[in-house]
């Protein structure tokens with residue numbers, strides 16, 4: 001079992017399972033996600049996760065991602 005599970009932007013309390021379909025539907029880039037939802041635009045710690053989510057559709061992470 002993994003020690004960490006990351007599933008959302010903590011600052012905006014926004015689950016990646018909600019963000020991913022929205023982003024796919026609207027063709028959002030990371031900048032679009034940040035502008036439209038505020039996710040990634042506060043502490044910024046979720047940005048690497050948002051990037052991977054946008055690239056792969058993954059919504060649950062069990063590792064620490066850096067830039």
Ligand code: FES
Pocket residue numbers: 008009010011012038039040041042043044045046047
């Ligand atoms: S966790 Fe997403 S901006 Fe802070």
